[in-house]
Amino acid sequence: MGAITLEKVTKSFGDVSVIPGVDLEIAEGEFVVFVGPSGCGKSTLLRLIAGLEDVTSGTIKIDGVDATGTSPAKRGLAMVFQSYALYPHMSVYKNIAFPLKMAGVDEATIKQKVESAAATLNLTNYLDRRPGQLSGGQRQRVAIGRAIVREPAAFLFDEPLSNLDAALRVNMRLEISELHNSLATTMIYVTHDQVEAMTMADKIVVLHDGYIEQVGSPLELYRNPANVFVAGFIGSPKMNLLEGAAAAKYDAHTIGIRPEHIELSTEGGEWSGVVGVAEHLGSDTFLHVNVDNIGLVTARVNGEFGVRHGDRVWVTPPADRLYRFGADGLAL
Amino acid sequence: MARAVTTQRKLAFTIIAWTVGLTLFFPVLWTILTSFKTEGEAIATPPTFFFFDWTLENYVEVQERSNYLRHAMNSVVISVGSTLLGLLVAIPAAWSMAFSPTKRTKDILMWMLSTKMLPAVGVLMPIYLMCQWLGLLDSLVALVAILMLMNLPIIVWMLYTYFKEIPGDILEAARMDGASLGKEIIYVLTPMAVPGIASTLLLNIILAWNEAFWTLNLTASKAAPLTAFIASYSSPEGLFWAKLSAASTLAIAPILVMGWFSQKQLVRGLTFGAVK
Numbered sequence: 143m144g145a146i147t148l149e150k151v152t153k154s155f156g157d158v159s160v161i162p163g164v165d166l167e168i169a170e171g172e173f174v175v176f177v178g179p180s181g182c183g184k185s186t187l188l189r190l191i192a193g194l195e196d197v198t199s200g201t202i203k204i205d206g207v208d209a210t211g212t213s214p215a216k217r218g219l220a221m222v223f224q225s226y227a228l229y230p231h232m233s234v235y236k237n238i239a240f241p242l243k244m245a246g247v248d249e250a251t252i253k254q255k256v257e258s259a260a261a262t263l264n265l266t267n268y269l270d271r272r273p274g275q276l277s278g279g280q281r282q283r284v285a286i287g288r289a290i291v292r293e294p295a296a297f298l299f300d301e302p303l304s305n306l307d308a309a310l311r312v313n314m315r316l317e318i319s320e321l322h323n324s325l326a327t328t329m330i331y332v333t334h335d336q337v338e339a340m341t342m343a344d345k346i347v348v349l350h351d352g353y354i355e356q357v358g359s360p361l362e363l364y365r366n367p368a369n370v371f372v373a374g375f376i377g378s379p380k381m382n383l384l385e386g387a388a389a390a391k392y393d394a395h396t397i398g399i400r401p402e403h404i405e406l407s408t409e410g411g412e413w414s415g416v417v418g419v420a421e422h423l424g425s426d427t428f429l430h431v432n433v434d435n436i437g438l439v440t441a442r443v444n445g446e447f448g449v450r451h452g453d454r455v456w457v458t459p460p461a462d463r464l465y466r467f468g469a470d471g472l473a474l
Numbered sequence: 475m476a477r478a479v480t481t482q483r484k485l486a487f488t489i490i491a492w493t494v495g496l497t498l499f500f501p502v503l504w505t506i507l508t509s510f511k512t513e514g515e516a517i518a519t520p521p522t523f524f525f526f527d528w529t530l531e532n533y534v535e536v537q538e539r540s541n542y543l544r545h546a547m548n549s550v551v552i553s554v555g556s557t558l559l560g561l562l563v564a565i566p567a568a569w570s571m572a573f574s575p576t577k578r579t580k581d582i583l584m585w586m587l588s589t590k591m592l593p594a595v596g597v598l599m600p601i602y603l604m605c606q607w608l609g610l611l612d613s614l615v616a617l618v619a620i621l622m623l624m625n626l627p628i629i630v631w632m633l634y635t636y637f638k639e640i641p642g643d644i645l646e647a648a649r650m651d652g653a654s655l656g657k658e659i660i661y662v663l664t665p666m667a668v669p670g671i672a673s674t675l676l677l678n679i680i681l682a683w684n685e686a687f688w689t690l691n692l693t694a695s696k697a698a699p700l701t702a703f704i705a706s707y708s709s710p711e712g713l714f715w716a717k718l719s720a721a722s723t724l725a726i727a728p729i730l731v732m733g734w735f736s737q738k739q740l741v742r743g744l745t746f747g748a749v750k
Contacts, residue, residue: 192650193649194646194649194650213649214646214649214650215649215650215651215652215653215654216652219650220650220651221646221647221650223643223646223647224643225641225643227641227643227644227646227647228644228647229644229647229648229662229666230644230666231665231666231668240648240651240653240661241651241652244651244652244653244654244657245652288647288651292651292652298650
């Protein structure tokens with residue numbers, strides 16, 4: 143249960159083409175993350191899979207069965223929304239029970255399932271409360287509980303953590319990953335945050351302007367980005383992308399160097415530059431170095447590396463970890 | 475200094491507010507007072523205000539001459555019936571306009587509202603003739619249907635504005651949870667819109683209760699509501715102010731009481747969306 147196939151799916155709103163054509167295979171039990179900048183069509187793609195939007199053309203198959211024209215209620219998928227979308231007039235219990243009630247499940251089974259979901263999500267003490275009386279994290283858990291009880295073919299998450307504060311986000315990220323491990327159900331997760339994508343996904347789908355730029359495991363994308371866009375999007379801080387003479391030397395239109403691969407020295411190296419802003423994270427420091435004739439280069443160095451604003455340093459690109467891209471943006 | 479100005483302004487506003495309020499309320503007060511006067515005193519010049527011989531004879535006579543309860547029951551059936559029927563039609567209509575709008579939705583809303591700008595008398599003949607052919611003159615069924623249609627634009631508009639405030643995500647969540655369209659409206663949309671629906675209900679009951687044009691023109695006796703009951707006292711035998719006032723007081727009393735108890739809900743309903 144839970145294999146989803148998109149064949150030549152397109153979506154236009156009026157004259158505006160949001161998804162010009164997408165083919166994608168999602169295997170049963172996979173944790174797939176759609177990632178991309180805002181407006182790239184990732185949420186639209188998720189809503190097409192959910193059935194909340196109709197495709198303009200193409201086919202969506204769930205477990206091999208054509209579901210293109212099926213209503214969202216009948217697709218057997220569960221969705222967790224960015225706004226949680228809890229029913230404000232119902233208690234937590236009733237919120238979680240709602241999909242079961244809609245499915246016509248008997249009261250005793252509903253009670254048992256809701257209580258077991260509540261126990262998993264630490265919500266047992268809150269079952270009588272209304273969503274308005276819960277914190278953001280608890281609301282998110284209720285939304286997840288509502289999704290779990292129906293035992294869906296797949297879970298769809300639409301930026302579920304973006305309304306939470308940073309600490310809670312890390313916790314919930316772990317909880318969702320944990321949930322995926324225990325349920326082994328297909329999950330499709332939309333986010334603009336590449337850290338969430340890298341940490342949670344089995345497979346990342348990078349989207350840009352409605353096109354799939356690359357599909358692969360987090361490390362595949364990190365190690366072998368197919369083009370300049372993926373190279374710049376995956377990895378934090380962003381990969382340094384240099385054009386012009388610096389790139390020509392390596393016989394490429396653009397070269398990419400990850401900040402963590404840069405060799406930085408106060409004594410000597412290939413390029414010389416002046417340290418601009420230094421962002422100290424404790425363990426690491428991000429140095430923004432203004433390299434002569436090249437421009438700004440970000441380097442990630444050990445937190446103990448002792449340089450200050452205005453110091454002169456030498457930057458050496460690593461020969462074995464240098465990414466080369468052609469004029470068309472594709473990796474060479 | 476600033477404080478003094480504020481106090482003065484407050485005082486000025488208070489006086490203006492009371493003046494406007496009392497001016498608006500005066501006719502109602504005058505009607506109620508007149509209903510307790512004798513016919514002679516009712517037309518006395520100069521008019522007496524509070525110091526007259528209070529009497530209940532008008533009420534007694536009004537009750538003897540016409541059946542107040544029957545008229546009141548007709549008013550209840552017409553106003554409540556037309557409003558409930560209107561809600562039944564308007565909830566799905568407002569749902570589709572709020573959550574599934576097309577390019578023409580705004581035009582349809584404007585068109586619906588524009589029908590309220592047409593003078594009712596303009597369609598009196600066709601509607602009268604239709605009722606005649608269908609044998610529905612002087613029938614509650616016809617009045618319920620006609621008043622429902624007359625107030626439908628207002629009901630749809632009010633509900634539309636309330637529904638617009640409900641996040642679409644929640645309805646989509648219900649769809650994902652397996653709710654059919656009907657269940658989505660019954661279990662999710664309607665309970666969330668209860669305050670809005672309640673204000674719409676109240677306002678339309680009042681509008682239908684006070685509606686005089688259609689109720690007077692399409693009824694004779696059987697289906698005549700309180701408006702016709704009042705009108706029967708501005709009669710060919712001459713005007714009997716005191717009795718007319720007693721009839722009016724009896725007619726407005728129920729709606730006045732209802733309005734008093736639901737004023738919070740009404741004000742909220744009428745300003746919802748406009749004031750935040």
